[in-house]
Amino acid sequence: MASASEQKFSVWTLMAMVVGSMVGAGIFSLPQAFGRATGPFGALIAWSIAGIGMLMLALVFQTLSRRKPDLDAGIYAYAKAGFGNYLGFLSALGYWSAALLGNVSYFVLIKSTLGLFFPVFGDGNTIPAVAISSVLLWFMHALILRGIREAAAINTIVTFAKIIPIFLFIVFVAFGFQADVFAANFWGGETVSFAGVAGQVRATMLVTVFVFVGIEGASVYSRYARNRADVGIATVLGFLGVLCLLVLVTILSYGVMLRPDLAALRNPSMAGVLQAVVGPWGAVFVSIGLLISVAGAYLSWVLLAAEILYSASKFGTMPRFLSHENGNGVPSNALWLTNVAVQIFLILTLFAQYAFRLALELTSSMILIPYFLVAAYGFKLAASGETYDRDPSGHRGDLVRSGIALIYTAGLIYAAGAQHLLLTAVIYGPGTILYFMARREQAKSIFTPLETGLFAIAVLGACIAIYALATGIITV
Template sequence: MEDNKLVEDNELSENNKLGLFSLIALVIGSMIGGGAFSLPGDMAKGASAGAIIIGWLITGIGMIALAFVYQNLSMKRPDLNGGIYSYAKAGFGDYMGFNSAWGYWLSALIGNVSYLVMMFGAVGYFFPVFGKGNNLASVVCASIMLWLIQGLILKGVKQAAIVNVITTIAKLVPIFLFVIIAIIMFKVNIFTLDFWGGSTPSLGGVVAQVKSTMLVTLWVFIGIEGAVVVSGRAKRRSDVGKATVIGLVGTLVIYILITLLSLGIMNRARLSGLDTPSMAYVLESVVGKWGAIVINLGLVISLLGATLGWTLLAAEIPYIAAKDGMFPKVFAKENKNGSAVNSLWITNILVEISLILTLFSSSTYQILYSIASGAILIPYFLSALFGLKFELMSKEENGRTKNIIIASVATIYTAWLVYAAGLKYVLLETILFAIGIVAFTIASKENNSNKKKNYIFLSYEKVIALIFLVAGIVAVVMLATGKLSIS
């Protein structure tokens, strides 16, 4: 009987594994949320066409380098199934691994609140009762959507991934329609008008414009690590790296086309003044009202898919970390379908609380979101840095120099992203990491009870924790006294 049960469990586990197409859809679905539909206006606000091209070139090089780092690590370190969390832990110790998982988790769950608010704000285009997505009707419907998604994931990651594939395809249809029509309607004379922004002094020089452009691209690629995070659920390890690179390159091409083609339909000044989602109004200007309707429908579907994808990722990281002894044990429980049941419940309860906060205090929610959104950049930097460290210490000569160069580019780029997010946000994020000290202490005590250790932090980790604690307290005091703001 025991042997039969073991076979059944193995078959169930195999049935819940994700193939290449599902992994690609998870990467694309996680990256393409609401930001893609606002790119034309967001980019045009701070840069001309020439600067935007340079910005995309730099971003493309940096993100492709990061994707190759993930691909390389997924092949050479198949034992690290937690992706960005595992890389930080393997490279820089338990506490930094925990902080990587902690920051990523809170970023993901609060980001989901943003997706839900944006989703019903988009629905408000068709049904004004939902307003901008943060009134009572929106919160009630968003809550229903949240728990329906939870129910789907609890039935198994494979089932949720299938739905994610469907929503990813559905969101790409209006985007491809936009691209095709934009190619047909593209006007070179509009695109080349004030190409470097010289006649618009308020934009500043080319360098300032490029920085403005890259501050927009900073956020639209979050989700590149989607396949890496769920690598433990992949049918084939090699698919993880392939999905990351294919998903990244495909998304990059889509973003570049959306941005540059829009500049050939409307001049920069008009684009910068469009409401969100600006893509809808660009298409409406050439085909009429139905263009805006199609894009807004695409936005709703896109945000639904992004919410599903990020709910999967948000639950997966603490689940993997708990199984590894880095998060409290409560997060490690699975249900009979192999879903991270407790991690999912805890994550979505916190999402629900944050969602309700939008009813009473949009500023409180904005503070939470601003703190968490920047924290996700830390795991990216630690992943790239580990990739560089791994190659420098590797004795394998084949391709080593190339991999070191790629990892160096990814490390420099991700370090710049942390800097570009702003020192103010780095200070705010120390609040998040200071709170994490409690969770790390609980997890360490649970884990150390089996290993007979008499310490929680290593010497250098005590210094890091103290810095987080002091800086976090300072940040809270500065917020309370108005000396630090998120505006």
């Protein structure tokens, strides 16, 4: 088995990591998620905002990969380089948590899909569903331990396999599109007002974040790239391709069913939409496509989750034991910690009424801080002029793009609301114990004065959130 340093990925493999990470459970739930929140007009505005904002973020990743080629861990390394050790740690922890929560949502959706045919699985949060999910979890764990390179190759194959059913869904639904149904859905309600549409758009923001999570896949794996320039190319091309699929799936569905009917669909709601066009076999077809898609997305995300822990450990921000590699060059301790955490959250879904929606919203919330810090670092780099003295090309454009990405990610944090931010503190606060361990291993002071304040805010938020959960103020 080749060492990690010898396992180099082509631009196509890197792009498959981006597409494979982004196209997972989210796209199959879009008709119901958007139908619950808005109509076609609000959806077009939401996708326009999300598309521009995320494109700017993708371009920031592209710029940083070119201007800071020494930062090989991507999303975590940028936060650390720009804002210090503790914020770098929080970025790594937030990204890792989003990855494992995303994996939980994938398992829930797999079982919810099978629940269409086998009622014992319910909505994916029954005891048999969790038991089967656990078996799948540890089977995939054993597969990945055999080697990153082999897992990445499987991911590339699965990525192409899962795009085919989505393309066919778009074709069939386009033929079944009814203009009068689309017109009835257009405004998302009987009354038309700016405030109403703005509220509808805000309600979709966490959904759009969830389906775009994974845009940084190539950046996280930049240490494996044959050519550093391939990282940026893979990120932008992968993003644009996925954006087209997301918009088409969302908008075309409004021409098949009325909004209340879309909102009432069980997930995967694409199955219900296609069934309305072609009959019962449509639900089976989409369900098979979802199972392939989610399997591939899980593989991408568990690789990304382990990689971020491994890279952070290599750079001294996570404890040293997480940098251990097995004989196949796999960061095995990081993988074990990730999958043990996934197993715990799977068990907790037994106590959540809407397990998939909760996992989706928490995944989106946890990724907001890492994305914000990347945008902030890109803006800081352009504003300070660092690296532009020797290569001034694109300076003004980089400043504008990173500024838009910064405003967009800050707006997402606002749109998430206080409840979701409090829930993220439940992970950020206690999770800081890993940072304590790392700093003690290096015999370094734990916090700067500013970092002490940030830690105090995280702990206070965690305490408030735990109290709110215990008293029923916040329900899951």
